[in-house]
Amino acid sequence: MNYLVWEIPQIGGGMLIGIISILHVFVSHFAIGGGLYLVLAERKAYRENDPAALEYVKSHSFFFVLVVLVFGAVSGVGIWWSIGLVSPAATSTLLHVFVWAWAIEWVFFAVEIVAAFVYYYGWDRLDRHTHLIVGWIYFIAAWLSLFMINGILTFMLTPGRWLMTREFWHAFWNPTAIPSLIIRTMACLALAGLYGLVTAGAIPERKLKAKMVRFAATWLLPASLVLPLAGAWYISQIPPLAREISMGDSPAVTIFAGLSIALSAVLFVFTFFGPYQRPQHFTLPFAFMLALVGLSVTGVTEWVREAVRKPYVIYGYMYSNGITRRDQEIIEHDGALQAAKWVTTREVREDNRLEVGRNLYEIQCASCHTINGFNGMRFAVKGWREEFIDFQLQHLSELKGFMPPFMGTDAERRALAAWLADLNPKVPPITEPLAQRTVPPIAVAMGGAQTADQ
């Protein structure tokens, strides 16, 4: 309500962030595990004095640079860009709580990038020993940057004692920080193995291929042993409501949570009986299939992690729509239109109820809903009469545990109900597209608007 809302038709902001972050997570975890994969594979080739294997590691590192340095880095910037646009208030909170953590993360990132370049361009220039050290520097810096980000990410779901103390270290070492760090580290190793399978699967020479395929497949094994335990630990630490959402209360989230476990199991079983046991029969299409399953696991898991945080973006501190508990008090006192900055009107009248409703939708609902698309408002209230909608708005946080309550005056709530009711035609058969019908002209002089925030 402090910031203006960027409305993204059809997909909504959450989905936009989701798409970018899933791709980023998939690549960035590989970026970390892959670093270790490179140094260990390189060392193995030296020890076994196997020039062909060394050639493979070199070509893998080329692939690595193209994927990691470019896509990994740019998509990471992409997440930052998109969260600032979609959830500026939450982004601002994370920046204020964690500025120095971000700054430290940036140092690690910079070291990581330089190390990757020196490693890649250094194949023919550096002596073996130095080259390996550079590889280790890369991996350590990359893992440390995960270490920093992990503290910040987990804070959003379990801010823990920070809610009371506002202490940096309480925020960073929050209840899920360690289990999540273990999970992510395991995921890094597993993804390194998956990418390794893709490049090893492409080796033409049969003996070398079998050797490297088996080597790559081994990387998935620690994850299959540790993940169930770390996962259980993690789940034991998340807020009860979040646990309920993922275990029955929300069918969609529950299905996805189940899929995350099932697909991981599929991945490990297939890797174990496929490339690990019979590396000589491994084929490239099979490698791509495994990688695809890996991407799906990443996708559903990240999706669930985001979904269970509802109705909050920072648990117990700020709702998904950027309204903090403190803002909530202000709204209860002054009304939502008065408390907000970017609205086209500040009073409810008989003739502007639809406009008011539209504004309130934008401030309070658009972070999770769209009008006509994903989680569309129009479908949510279909078949509901205005009075019934108004009744439901009074119980929004009970209707679905993962929605914040409606915040505002009675008149504002009724205006939102009127706008919602107006999304669907009163008489059943739908014949005309409704998209444009509902938006009242924006006709208020913004400059003349008064503020009520201070």
Add this chain to the structure above:
Amino acid sequence: MNPLIPSPDPIPLPAPAWLLEGLLVFTLFLHLLPMSLLMGGGSLTVISEFLGRRDDRHRRLAQATARLLPVVVAFTITLGIAPLLFLQVVFGPLFFSSSILMAWPWLSIVGMMLVGYYGYYWHSFQFERLGRRAVWVTLASAALFIIIGLLFTSNMVLMLTPARWGALYKAGRSGMQLGLAEPTVLPRFLHMFVASLALSGLGIAILGAVKARADTAFGTWVRQYGLRWFVAATWLQFAVGFWFLASLPASIRSLFLGGGTVETGLLIVALSLAVISLLTIQRWLAFGTTAILGTVALMVVIRDRLRAAYLASEFDPAKLAIQPQMAIFALFVLILLCGIAAIAWMVWKFALANVPRTQQ
């Protein structure tokens, strides 16, 4: 104060505003160096590639700069993260608002960066294979990075001019504004762009000086060629810079023309250093380079003062609540020093081994 400016974050700043702003200025200076080489270097590579169809020296030069461009992109992005971080912490209410007004163009930067970056990689690794078509790849990438620069300028101006927000908001709430229709955007962008041509010319001159050790004739030619760009673009900059100054709102402009002691003083010193650089660089490359880097550094400070002047009645960072986290700041400084040491060690090792192992 403009009623649309969001209230500052309820969580206090974790350090005094001057420290965060100081870091913003310093890291922006670091970012601007590779950023200039990226923007200008892309364009100069395109030119050399076209000329290289007739002139073998240009072909060789283009090949050398094209090889460096992917690394330059990586440095630009990496060093760009820090100033953007500090900018968002201190000026978040302004920056987020202006960014959301131009959300789609702003987000598209990420896509353009990805494509432009891959373009340079493709070009660098497939230079021989691409042959005459290579230039089109460079051209596309260079154009994308120039568009990115323009969008950056546009947003940086939009965040300083909240008076424009209401009208843009009314004109559409789906984040499609470009914000280009503002008299200072074009000269401000050109000011940056011409500076990047100059610095890229200087970069090429330095490259030539290095190449001259192995191949005197070629290296000397490269050095002279680069310096020609540097000198021409810097002279041109006097015109563009004054156009930019003239386009500023009168009250702000006057600060730099005698009205403000600090502002005017900074500008005079910066311009003098540029003149000194122009006069000496042919003879003393290192000295001239140092002088012009001084100009760039001062310009970043001037830019900060310009921002303060724009925001005088709207937003004062010094008034933000603070609650310092000095222990973790100290940790950051320590880690930064370790990071710099690690980077220096790796680069030193790499530079030392300047003969490829296979060619020994």
